[in-house]
Amino acid sequence: MIPFEYAKARSETEALELGAGPRAAFVAGGTTLIDLMKLNVMLPTALVDINDLPLNNIEALPDGGLRVGTMVRNSDLAHHDAVAKHFPLLSQALLSGASPQLRNMATTGGNLMQRTRCYYFRDTAYACNKRQPGSGCAAIDGFNRIHAVLGGSDQCIATHPSDMAVALVALDAVVHIKGTGGERKVAAAEFHLLPGKTPHLETVVQPGELITYVTIPSSPFAGHSAYVKLRDRASYEFALASAGAALELRGNRIHSARLVLGGVATKPWRSSEAEHVLTGATADGKIFHAAAEAAMESATPHRYNAFKIELAKRAIVRALNNATQVKPEGQS
Ligand SMILES: Cc1cc2nc3c(=O)[nH]c(=O)nc-3n(C[C@H](O)[C@H](O)[C@H](O)COP(=O)(O)OP(=O)(O)OC[C@H]3O[C@@H](n4cnc5c(N)ncnc54)[C@H](O)[C@@H]3O)c2cc1C
Ligand code: SF4
Numbered sequence: 311m312i313p314f315e316y317a318k319a320r321s322e323t324e325a326l327e328l329g330a331g332p333r334a335a336f337v338a339g340g341t342t343l344i345d346l347m348k349l350n351v352m353l354p355t356a357l358v359d360i361n362d363l364p365l366n367n368i369e370a371l372p373d374g375g376l377r378v379g380t381m382v383r384n385s386d387l388a389h390h391d392a393v394a395k396h397f398p399l400l401s402q403a404l405l406s407g408a409s410p411q412l413r414n415m416a417t418t419g420g421n422l423m424q425r426t427r428c429y430y431f432r433d434t435a436y437a438c439n440k441r442q443p444g445s446g447c448a449a450i451d452g453f454n455r456i457h458a459v460l461g462g463s464d465q466c467i468a469t470h471p472s473d474m475a476v477a478l479v480a481l482d483a484v485v486h487i488k489g490t491g492g493e494r495k496v497a498a499a500e501f502h503l504l505p506g507k508t509p510h511l512e513t514v515v516q517p518g519e520l521i522t523y524v525t526i527p528s529s530p531f532a533g534h535s536a537y538v539k540l541r542d543r544a545s546y547e548f549a550l551a552s553a554g555a556a557l558e559l560r561g562n563r564i565h566s567a568r569l570v571l572g573g574v575a576t577k578p579w580r581s582s583e584a585e586h587v588l589t590g591a592t593a594d595g596k597i598f599h600a601a602a603e604a605a606m607e608s609a610t611p612h613r614y615n616a617f618k619i620e621l622a623k624r625a626i627v628r629a630l631n632n633a634t635q636v637k638p639e640g641q642s
Pocket of ligand 1: 340
């Protein structure tokens with residue numbers, strides 16, 4: 311039997327010391343990690359429980375932005391007054407995820423670090439380069455209906471599952487990471503990695519590093535923002551295609567835009583092509599369709615998932631429409 315340890319960290323320093331051990335893993339809400347341990351997919355030999363760390367606050371920043379502790383639960387973040395009023399895209403993305411019970415447990419840091427829902431990754435009977443580097447990919451020639459049409463490689467085509475991460479990328483959020491060597495900040499857009507030849511490396515977080523906070527700056531486009539998620543059933547299901555849109559509107563003109571996709575790519579997918587089409591244009595259906603076409607132009611379908619390309623286009627158009635209709639706080 312493999313020796314197994316469990317310890318509760320009382321401070322960030324203690325968490326980092328305990329987390330530096332070989333095959334140690336932080337456990338927050340446990341809704342990803344414990345599942346994957348039961349499936350023999352993630353096999354830490356020590357669990358460092360970070361639930362007692364004082365990182366569970368949402369603080370207002372002087373510029374109107376927010377600082378969100380890693381232990382803030384998804385439900386608390388979604389229903390926070392400032393999030394619901396000033397960052398509707400984030401609130402909507404969080405509330406579209408999982409179930410109320412899961413959102414009560416799931417944390418900000420854990421959500422960013424959640425693993426793919428590729429069924430071959432979660433089943434040790436199949437080859438999976440992400441789970442076991444060099445073993446092959448059962449999805450590329452297998453049943454790949456839920457897989458990525460953007461950002462894949464010849465090693466892995468798994469989608470990134472987080473809804474919240476899509477919103478954070480669209481809102482120019484920054485992830486704060488602490489290690490024994492000090493602290494660093496990483497833009498949410500740079501936090502997740504493309505699979506390339508190393509699909510087992512999913513984020514910039516190094517072993518033993520702790521996410522402490524996420525900061526979300528005030529921005530001219532956060533007010534007019536929306537998230538649309540399309541999936542096989544209305545709730546308790548991951549995205550087949552989703553879109554987060556945020557628009558800085560001056561009258562009917564789009565001064566700047568953020569368009570990020572979920573469910574169709576190997577990481578939260580910011581589409582500079584769509585943003586280019588939108589910037590400077592009049593906010594109308596014609597331009598929204600043009601943006602959707604541009605976003606999906608480089609998509610590569612696999613045997614069972616070509617439908618995702620059209621689905622993503624529809625999510626984009628709907629999210630852009632919804633974003634224009636949001637009335638930011640203070641505007642009549
Ligand atoms: C049935 C089901 C349906 C779901 N549906 C959705 C959905 O529709 N949309 C969606 O977005 N998500 C969905 N999820 C995923 C859910 O959002 C994640 O499981 C959850 O956000 C993970 O957070 P956690 O705190 O429970 O993480 P944990 O399980 O505790 O940890 C996950 C990983 O993050 C690491 N980690 C945690 N905190 C830190 C930290 N501070 N620093 C460094 N590493 C850390 C852990 O070591 C572990 O590797 C679903 C999950 C389930 C079980
Ligand atoms: S798509 Fe990625 S996660 Fe899924 S089987 Fe292939 S390598 Fe594994």
